[in-house]
Amino acid sequence: MLSAKDFIASLEARERARTGISSLKVSYNRVFGYFILVTKANLKNVPDDYMRKQTLVNGERFITKELQEWESKVLTADDRRRALEKELFDGLMGDLKAHVPRLLALSSRVAAIDVSAALAFAAKRHGWVRPAINTSGVLHVVDGRHPVVEAMNSDVPFVPNDVRLDPEGNRLMIITGPNMAGKSTVMRQTALHIIMAQLGSFVPAAAAELPVTDRLFTRVGASDNIARGASTFMVEMNETAAILRNATRQSLVILDEVGRGTSTFDGLSIAWSVGEYLHDVVQCKTMFATHYHELIELGNIKPHAANYHVAAREYGDEVVFLRKLVEGGTSHSFGIQVARMAGLPEHVVARARDILSSLEKEEHLIPRRAPEKARCTPQLDLFNAQKPSEVERILKDIDINRITPLEAMALLTRLKDLL
Template sequence: MTHANTDRVPDDYQRKQTLTTAERYITPELKEQESRVLGAEERLHEMEYELFCELRAQVAEHAEPLMATARALAAIDCIVCLAEVAIEYDYVRPEVHAGDEIVIRAGRHPVVERSAGQEPFVPNDTLLDRDGHQMQIVTGPNMSGKSTYLRQVALIALMAQMGSFVPADSARIGVVDRIFTRVGASDDLATGRSTFMVEMNETANIMNNATAQSLVILDEIGRGTSTFDGVSIAWAVVEYLIEQIGAKTLFATHYHHLNELETLFDEVQNLKVMVREEGDHITFLRRIEPGGTQRSYGIQVARLAGLPEAVIERAKEVLHTLEREDIGTEIGPSQRAASHVAQTVQLKLFEAAPHPIVEELKALDPQNMTPLQALEALARLKAKAEE
């Protein structure tokens, strides 16, 4: 209502809002209707919650049979899924026995083989027993398939013991009491643990709880610290697993020193992942064969990852320098070989760059210089030094 007409407003109208050019009013009937509309939504929520509470109470009365039904359906769902996968992907019925032997022919990783895309999955055989195959040390380049091989053995053993068919041509699985794994690398910021500390905690858990009937999967030990410390820890872990625990173990590593363990322990077998070299390029064959390797092909893998060519070339120079310097040390097992002390080597690679004036001085031949040439050279060097 405009200000000019406010005198015509009925007495039962109630002023609600004053505007610049008008007044707003409301009647008792409108106010009652407003209250009903605004209260309806709140009442709706109240009614919904009341109905929910009633339903919850009714369900609670039958919670035990409902949970039993859900568990049964979950088990049936799991069994049906395993059966469907076994038929579709040609899984085989494993032979589970009470012995120590794990024999897998043409084993496959159940997940990786389905997500490999166009590249065909390469199956591999596995033999773990007490007769020369208790500890298998697997070496090979990054991305070559070491981790996949380790995990597929653990998964096949687990699937066999849970009653599932397994991805292989045949499998004889000796029952294991536990499967221990130390794989991956990450820190734990919440508890203040570094990557290396997490790695050591996981390794300690294995050392303290594994038994001779356990299956142990170790994917790199000691990589979170210096090379010498890492090799020492890895070597000691292998010795302890062989001499004190006796667990069947697969150990993937880049520490090629560990290949020497095969000559020192009858229980150790070296395995390597095959690659094909073509100049500076490599092709991963994904095939596991007996034997050790002395190369990690890290620079070739870095090239595959797309590092700048300048970085690759510089890495080659550094590698050649390190290879020329005899920085390796021999490592022997406790009570089985003489100990060796590492020689401290000052790498020329990391020495300060030579000063150009020093280099020019070295190039001078005083025996074949005239006094005038010597004075000129001295003046030139002095001028450079003052720059």
């Protein structure tokens, strides 16, 4: 059978020759089907066997017997094709029906092989190791990497990090460090190690000892859900609440800057009490990244908590990120430097610096570095951190019954000088 294109071309050529109308066209549209188009000027040459179908502004559309037959052949051919296809498809389905359970079982096995083969391939290619799985709860990763960050930024070498969490030792890690340092990355990579190990994969590390983990909880990123009636902070608190209610000693909890969605004091207070609850009550393994440097104190006073920070160095105006997770807290944020690197206008950056330095001078603010205290000493004065002044101390020490009028005068002068 001729293709539609060939048929139209041959009919057009034949009709042009027969009628002598060189502008004659055979065409098709969805509404009218096939037709022959003749312009107004040539209407006098139209043969008798042409049947008028439609009149246009500058011409008329005709149909011929041959074109009608062709059209019905094409339309029925399409219907016949569909019917045949459906018949064949139904037949195939009918044949397959009996084998459905076997086919499903087969495809699930093929899928499992596919996943295992892909993970094995990735493990070999990227140098992953087989984790040793334990039930003691100890998580110890040596030179761990984040498989995705490592693959995405192949031009900068990924800095591997060690992570150790132990229910009987340090189970709460407070992680401080500048913006962009790598806090979120090291926490997420640890969560990924757990997931990968539990699905049977090797993990991106030099060595890994990983605990059987019942659930993994994360509170990361700030997004709201206004469509479902929850603000950014509400979402953050909903998720935190779910973690506190459901985590067990066998869980791993990742908290990324919990509390930042509200005012500093409210946020810090919530962050502190959440960390404390996880440490004291839930006793799960927790990694808690924060810009509240006051939380370093929590790491100091809790027996199963430890402080870490991701190191960075400042050279003049520039910050160099070392990406290394090291022991101890840090109160450096380099927030303004990072904002400058991100392209905030120079004027805004300079103004932010001014504001920061005047804020730092104001003593009634929470100290940027919490006072070092011996472990286990409850840190009660954290939130009203104002220490008694020298004047107050002297006043307190005066014994009114013993002081002479002359001494009182001298003391008054000294107090005035101190003020």
